[in-house]
Amino acid sequence: MSRRSGEQAAASRPPRGIPEETRDRLITAAARQFNRFGFHGTDSNSIAKEAGYAAGTFYKHFRNKREVFLVVYERWLAAEWKEVDDELSQVKNAEKTARRIVALVIRFHTEWSGLRASLMELVFSDPEVRKFFRRQRRRQLDHIMELRSRLRLPLQTSEEDAIFMCMTERVFDAIGQGEIRSLGLDQHVVVESMVERMHALLE
Numbered sequence: 001m002s003r004r005s006g007e008q009a010a011a012s013r014p015p016r017g018i019p020e021e022t023r024d025r026l027i028t029a030a031a032r033q034f035n036r037f038g039f040h041g042t043d044s045n046s047i048a049k050e051a052g053y054a055a056g057t058f059y060k061h062f063r064n065k066r067e068v069f070l071v072v073y074e075r076w077l078a079a080e081w082k083e084v085d086d087e088l089s090q091v092k093n094a095e096k097t098a099r100r101i102v103a104l105v106i107r108f109h110t111e112w113s114g115l116r117a118s119l120m121e122l123v124f125s126d127p128e129v130r131k132f133f134r135r136q137r138r139r140q141l142d143h144i145m146e147l148r149s150r151l152r153l154p155l156q157t158s159e160e161d162a163i164f165m166c167m168t169e170r171v172f173d174a175i176g177q178g179e180i181r182s183l184g185l186d187q188h189v190v191v192e193s194m195v196e197r198m199h200a201l202l203e
Helices: 001-011 019-037 045-052 055-060 064-086 095-113 113-125 127-151 158-176 188-203
Strands: none
Touching: 001 158, 019 045, 019 064, 019 095, 019 113, 019 158, 045 055, 045 064, 064 095, 064 127, 095 113, 095 158, 095 188, 113 158, 127 158, 158 188
16 A cells, blocks of 8 residues: 555544444444345444444444444434424424324334334344344333323323334335335325324324
């Protein structure tokens, strides 16, 4: 490597920072890789390279790509719920709030459709991912119950909340991954139906 090319490579690397910053860059890079290429199309070297680090840096922070995948999914879920919570914290018109929530969840499931597809595959095939996913499900159900109490919405059983959560999530994935349109269905009709269901939940 020439001196000039070596200087260019050094300039392209992120500055050395505290370990938390390096870990955060790796997580962000992993999220992009998983979303573009899927879990099986991504490896630790490509994650480290996208983050701007040498391959060995990855293993200073994660045991394997499954571990970073679970962190990525947990962050994704937290970001989605934060936006939903922000909308619910300022409800003035239930119908408009329902429409905004449906739109933002569709955006999350569309922009991250590759990540979601890998998640569903791993939940089926990987016992560790499946166990982690179900713990997150339990947390979501607890959060929904807490929201009902805080917003003074009619209480439902956890079973009813689970049905609503699983049903709506599956529909949002179908929209985000293009399944609705590929079936020749009117996506506008599906979206409006989801808005009506969310509206009924908030009233």
